[in-house]
Amino acid sequence: MSEAPLLDVRNLSVNFHTQDGIVRAIDGVSYNVNRGETIALVGESGCGKTVSALSILRLIPDPPGKISGGEIFFDGVDLLALPKNQMLNVRGDKIAMIFQEPLTALDPVLTVGRQITEALEQHRGMYGHVAQEEAIRLLKLVGIPQPDQRIKEYPHQFSGGMRQRAMIALAISCEPQLIIADEPTTVVDVTIQAQLLELIRGITERLNTALILITHNLGIVARYAHRVYVMYAGHIVEHGASLDIYQHPYHPYTKGLLASVPRLDEPRKTRLQPIEGQPPDLIQLPKGCAFKPRCSECTDSCSQSAPPLIEIAPGHYAACP
Amino acid sequence: MMNREVIIEIKHLKKYFPVTSGLIRRKKIAELKAVDDVSFAIHRGETLGLVGESGCCKTTLGKCVLQLYRATAGEVWFSGKDLCKLSGKQLRPLRRNLQLIFQDPFDSLDPRFTASDIIGEPMQILNMHRTPKYRQRINELIQIVGLSPNMADRYPHEFSGGQRQRIGIARALALQPGFIVCDEPISALDVSIQAQIINLLDDLGKQFGIAFLFISHDLAVVRHISDRVAVMYLGKIVEIADRDSLYETPLHPYTQALLSAVPIPDPVVENKRKVIILKGEVPSPINPPSGCVFHTRCFRATEACSATIPQLIDVGNGHQVACLLVEAPPAKPN
Numbered sequence: 188m189s190e191a192p193l194l195d196v197r198n199l200s201v202n203f204h205t206q207d208g209i210v211r212a213i214d215g216v217s218y219n220v221n222r223g224e225t226i227a228l229v230g231e232s233g234c235g236k237t238v239s240a241l242s243i244l245r246l247i248p249d250p251p252g253k254i255s256g257g258e259i260f261f262d263g264v265d266l267l268a269l270p271k272n273q274m275l276n277v278r279g280d281k282i283a284m285i286f287q288e289p290l291t292a293l294d295p296v297l298t299v300g301r302q303i304t305e306a307l308e309q310h311r312g313m314y315g316h317v318a319q320e321e322a323i324r325l326l327k328l329v330g331i332p333q334p335d336q337r338i339k340e341y342p343h344q345f346s347g348g349m350r351q352r353a354m355i356a357l358a359i360s361c362e363p364q365l366i367i368a369d370e371p372t373t374v375v376d377v378t379i380q381a382q383l384l385e386l387i388r389g390i391t392e393r394l395n396t397a398l399i400l401i402t403h404n405l406g407i408v409a410r411y412a413h414r415v416y417v418m419y420a421g422h423i424v425e426h427g428a429s430l431d432i433y434q435h436p437y438h439p440y441t442k443g444l445l446a447s448v449p450r451l452d453e454p455r456k457t458r459l460q461p462i463e464g465q466p467p468d469l470i471q472l473p474k475g476c477a478f479k480p481r482c483s484e485c486t487d488s489c490s491q492s493a494p495p496l497i498e499i500a501p502g503h504y505a506a507c508p
Numbered sequence: 509m510m511n512r513e514v515i516i517e518i519k520h521l522k523k524y525f526p527v528t529s530g531l532i533r534r535k536k537i538a539e540l541k542a543v544d545d546v547s548f549a550i551h552r553g554e555t556l557g558l559v560g561e562s563g564c565c566k567t568t569l570g571k572c573v574l575q576l577y578r579a580t581a582g583e584v585w586f587s588g589k590d591l592c593k594l595s596g597k598q599l600r601p602l603r604r605n606l607q608l609i610f611q612d613p614f615d616s617l618d619p620r621f622t623a624s625d626i627i628g629e630p631m632q633i634l635n636m637h638r639t640p641k642y643r644q645r646i647n648e649l650i651q652i653v654g655l656s657p658n659m660a661d662r663y664p665h666e667f668s669g670g671q672r673q674r675i676g677i678a679r680a681l682a683l684q685p686g687f688i689v690c691d692e693p694i695s696a697l698d699v700s701i702q703a704q705i706i707n708l709l710d711d712l713g714k715q716f717g718i719a720f721l722f723i724s725h726d727l728a729v730v731r732h733i734s735d736r737v738a739v740m741y742l743g744k745i746v747e748i749a750d751r752d753s754l755y756e757t758p759l760h761p762y763t764q765a766l767l768s769a770v771p772i773p774d775p776v777v778e779n780k781r782k783v784i785i786l787k788g789e790v791p792s793p794i795n796p797p798s799g800c801v802f803h804t805r806c807f808r809a810t811e812a813c814s815a816t817i818p819q820l821i822d823v824g825n826g827h828q829v830a831c832l833l834v835e836a837p838p839a840k841p842n
Contacts, residue, residue: 231698231699231700232698346789348789349789376561376562376725376790377561377725377727377766377769377770378561378765378766378769378785378786378805379561379789380769381769381783381785381786382785382786385783385785403698403699404771405699405773406770406771406772406773406778407771408773409771409772409773409774409775409777409778410771410772410775410778429775430775430776433773433774433775433776434776443700444699444700445773447699447700447702447703448699448702448703448728448773449706449728449729449731449732450728450772450773450774451727451728451731451755451767451770451772452772452774452777455731455732455751455752456732458707458710459703459706459707459732460703461700461701461702461703461704461707462700462703463704465668465670465671465701466668466698466700
């Protein structure tokens with residue numbers, strides 16, 4: 188695309204200082220999102236998906252976490268260089284976040300309506316009745332029945348799916364340019380998951396919002412993402428258009444992931460093909476390629492140095508020699 | 509399917525929890541129908557998958573079968589006895605044949621026990637730990653589940669999630685049970701580890717002829733591991749059939765919606781699929797809808813659905829479905 192990307196993360200590294208040593212949560216991660224585009228960050232727990240998204244909003248707890256290097260350009264502004272008070276204008280207004288667990292992300296002592304009107308006051312200068320009516324409109328938009336009643340209720344009075352809908356209403360309240368959805372449907376069931384994801388897709392298409400979808404569910408990625416970044420042990424090991432990744436996976440980890448999940452549309456296999464071994468300890472990463480101990484295709488050169496991302500087809504990159 | 513020996517049979521099982529109100533004098537104001545008239549049988553060495561959304565009381569059903577909850581009504585037949593009628597003392601000798609694998613390997617292992625203590629505890633309870641074979645059996649179990657014997661004296665926190673789940677499996681196997689309830693055994697594990705555990709359970713079932721009740725919400729995994737599958741909604745079984753029959757020709761609208769909601773990891777396939785999006789959420793089991801419990805969310809519901817409770821009917825080959833819109837096949841003329 189000729190236009191500059193909406194979000195451009197370059198060489199981002201985040202460390203956590205713990206008693207056992209320094210955890211390199213992400214190490215030299217670069218990715219970008221264009222306007223109106225949906226990208227997915229895929230990987231197992233602990234691979235750095237959430238950390239790389241939280242650092243966009245500078246929500247990494249410091250200490251113990253520290254952004255040790257890199258740049259994050261949003262709409263041409265380096266977010267890491269912004270003073271704290273200007274960062275407040277970005278959070279929730281230009282970039283919104285949908286968290287995994289709405290019960291812990293929503294404030295239990297404020298009504299759902301108040302949490303939405305708070306954002307409207309802060310960023311859109313709406314007060315009183317105007318804000319109230321806007322909040323009702325938003326709740327209606329995300330499919331909450333009787334929004335004028337539910338607005339007075341507290342998060343614990345909502346069911347899991349409803350809470351996540353309220354989170355979505357809150358996220359879109361200021362019509363952000365970018366929404367980060369961190370495992371938005373992990374805590375809900377498949378039928379509710381389908382409802383919520385269709386809702387998010389509808390909203391992002393209508394408002395031309397960019398979306399970063401963080402998930403470990405390869406099926407959701409296939410259904411919704413335009414481009415995919417596969418992460419392993421704090422590195423991006425492969426990225427490209429979603430079609431390329433699924434049809435021609437290149438990195439052994441991507442191939443392994445795709446082969447290990449049973450699929451409903453294929454004839455049943457007699458045996459699943461797991462990736463052997465365990466994800467590595469982030470304090471003591473193996474030298475060279477982090478995936479080497481579990482890789483079936485590795486060579487001697489893999490243990491020398493971490494392989495860089497190489498363009499193996501137009502727009503399709505993989506970090507494997 | 510071959511006519512095999514039935515290992516456990518559940519007949520009209522019901523479990524109602526009282527809902528109480530009042531601070532000093534607890535008054536029963538309603539009933540939560542967690543399991544409502546459920547019947548099925550599991551054959552020796554067979555895996556029955558149980559799927560449904562959270563809150564449909566899959567786990568409660570599993571616990572009722574194992575007598576960890578005593579059922580309100582109904583029968584659970586195991587080795588010639590109705591477990592629901594036995595006292596705790598009478599149940600004890602039977603319990604060794606009924607085991608459970610838990611969902612969360614971080615909560616289900618005692619942090620102060622070493623791996624070998626955890627695996628050996630069932631044998632200790634039966635006073636088998638004084639025999640010389642005790643240690644040997646533990647080592648054997650550790651190897652069966654794919655760990656190495658030098659890990660036996662480590663504590664749970666030294667293991668990863670997948671390895672912990674293997675310890676839980678070894679503990680369940682310790683007394684050579686004939687029947688194991690697996691309650692979401694892989695949902696707490698990483699994607700790349702899940703396949704390892706599924707393969708392990710699959711192998712163990714075949715090797716030792718264990719029957720599993722495999723509770724999960726992951727329909728793709730259930731299809732992989734099960735011989736038969738039961739679909740549960742709000743405490744009732746709405747469809748039960750052979751695996752292939754259920755996945756290829758789902759008859760109940762809920763099963764159809766569930767299957768279509770599962771995203772498939774392939775963008776080409778996904779773009780062509782039509783997803784059935786259900787309206788609304790699962791209603792409260794305290795006040796379930798009248799008639800067919802699914803009619804409030806059903807995309808095919810008619811007026812009759814809110815009035816009549818559908819019964820499970822057999823449409824052939826043991827494929828049972830509880831839906832008014834599915835008609836029983838005409839009786840075959842002799």
